[in-house]
Amino acid sequence: MMIDYYKFAIPAIVIVIIGGMISGLLAYNFYPEKHVNVNIGNGKCYELLDSANVKYQNLAAENEIEILRIQLDAIETEQARLPVIFSGTQAGISDFTDKYNIINIISDTPISDNSNVDKRIVKATISKSEFQRIVNDLTLEDVYPSSKTVAGSIGLQPNTFITPEEGKQISLNSNEFMREGIHEIVESKYDGIKPAECRTKIQY
Numbered sequence: 001m002m003i004d005y006y007k008f009a010i011p012a013i014v015i016v017i018i019g020g021m022i023s024g025l026l027a028y029n030f031y032p033e034k035h036v037n038v039n040i041g042n043g044k045c046y047e048l049l050d051s052a053n054v055k056y057q058n059l060a061a062e063n064e065i066e067i068l069r070i071q072l073d074a075i076e077t078e079q080a081r082l083p084v085i086f087s088g089t090q091a092g093i094s095d096f097t098d099k100y101n102i103i104n105i106i107s108d109t110p111i112s113d114n115s116n117v118d119k120r121i122v123k124a125t126i127s128k129s130e131f132q133r134i135v136n137d138l139t140l141e142d143v144y145p146s147s148k149t150v151a152g153s154i155g156l157q158p159n160t161f162i163t164p165e166e167g168k169q170i171s172l173n174s175n176e177f178m179r180e181g182i183h184e185i186v187e188s189k190y191d192g193i194k195p196a197e198c199r200t201k202i203q204y
Contacts, residue, residue, distance in 0.1 A: 034146075037196055038182050041203040050192030052185055059181040061140040063174055068135045068154075070170050072128070075161040080128045083157035087111075088150035089118045096150040100134055102126055123157065131156075179204040 036048040036056050048056050075082070083106075088096065096102070106123040126134075134151055142152030156162070162170075182204045186193060 037199040038186075039198050039200050039203045040183060040186060043198065045196050045198035045200075046186055047194050047196035048185065048192060049194070050190075052190040052192040055185050055190055056182070057144055058140060059178065059185070061143045063177050063181075064143045064152075065135070065138050065140075066177065067170065067174055068138070068156075070173065071156055071162060072132055072135060074166045074170070075128055077161060078128060080159075080161050081125045082128060082131050082161070083123065083125050083159055084131065084154055085121065085123050085157050086150055086154040087119065087121045088153060090120060092150045093120055093122055097122075097124075100126070100130055102130070175204075 034049075034053055034057075036053055037045060038048060038056070039045045081104075086093070086096070093108075097105070102124050104125045106125065108120055108122045111117065111119045111121060131154075134154060138151060141147050142149045144152075
């Protein structure tokens with residue numbers, strides 16, 4: 001499963017650029033066996049397993065949380081009302097909104113018409129301080145693909161508080177963070193690194 005991560009900033013072109021973040025930022029293949037295929041350029045690709053895969057998942061989780069922190073820093077208006085999106089089960093969403101007193105729900109939509117699929121997508125607006133509290137509470141486990149919580153799924157929607165230029169810079173910084181981290185993992189020769197067929201054209 002290819003993981004693409006966070007969509008934020010304005011306008012649509014910036015959302016596409018950054019939209020590697022909730023859905024394309026990392027550009028890797030994540031298999032059920034928890035293998036990761038990474039392309040480091042020059043025709044060199046590697047499969048990361050075992051401890052190398054753990055290091056990669058930690059890196060990706062750190063990156064995801066750091067993106068939210070940088071977005072917060074870019075929002076200078078302390079009284080800003082921020083449009084956010086998050087997802088989870090009905091019970092998980094209820095616990096999350098109660099914990100952080102999120103009351104301004106814009107939409108709450110099931111991902112499927114099948115009543116047996118308990119997964120919903122919620123859009124809401126919250127204050128900057130409320131968003132700051134959520135981000136401060138996040139742990140790596142919250143954003144791991146295998147254990148993602150409702151809090152860990154949160155992302156900013158397009159808004160006027162982050163300029164297109166700031167959005168592009170956040171995207172560049174994030175990609176550079178991932179590139180350096182992936183190269184460090186490969187060069188450190190952790191257990192579970194092996195040459196592999198290149199499965200993605202996006203390079204780090």
